[in-house]
Amino acid sequence: MLKISVFELFMAAIPEAFLFTFGVYILVNEPFNYRRIAITGLLTGVATYFVRLLPLFPGSNMIFITLISTVLLVYINKIYIIRALSSFLTLLIIRLITEWLNLLVLIEVLKMDLNELADQPLMKTIAFLPSVLVFAVVIVTICLMKRKNNRVNSDVFD
Numbered sequence: 001m002l003k004i005s006v007f008e009l010f011m012a013a014i015p016e017a018f019l020f021t022f023g024v025y026i027l028v029n030e031p032f033n034y035r036r037i038a039i040t041g042l043l044t045g046v047a048t049y050f051v052r053l054l055p056l057f058p059g060s061n062m063i064f065i066t067l068i069s070t071v072l073l074v075y076i077n078k079i080y081i082i083r084a085l086s087s088f089l090t091l092l093i094i095r096l097i098t099e100w101l102n103l104l105v106l107i108e109v110l111k112m113d114l115n116e117l118a119d120q121p122l123m124k125t126i127a128f129l130p131s132v133l134v135f136a137v138v139i140v141t142i143c144l145m146k147r148k149n150n151r152v153n154s155d156v157f158d
Contacts, residue, residue: 004052005121012125014045016132020069020091021077023139026146027087028079036077043076044069066092095135102131 004013018041025032047068051061066088073084106112106127117124 004049006049007121008125009045009049012128012132013048014042016095016135017041017044017048017069019132019136019139020044020088020095021073023091023142024073024079024084024087025077026139026143027090028083029146030077030079033077040069040072040076043072047072062092091139094138095131098131098134098138099128101134102128105130 018037021037021040021044022032024030025037044065048061048065051064051068054061054064056064066085069088070081070085073079073088074081077084079087103114106117107114112127117127
């Protein structure tokens, strides 16, 4: 079981769910619908909390969260299922890479004991904040690159 605290729900899971939802919108070139993004982010974050309470093997929770998020993206945000799933999985790979890099720094550079960290929600949230921030920077970078590319393409056809 990969239980998280209510503190982690509000400080980590829900903000990360918003990042995923924004990222999907960016990857599928949908105009932002902030109301739908807010609903999807909130529901995905809460779903993450409840899935993490289930007695599942580590890693299998990601499958359930991916399915739930995809269903929410399809039904609430009206994004085609293939586009929603492929974008979400792309973002999940990026998120796993940022998480892995953060773990590498925590273990190898800072010599932190992850077992001790797991018992302290505040410290765990702070320790993993850099990976969330890097994930956000990657999403913003993708957004800026797509906007620049769209401007270049529109200039070519003018």
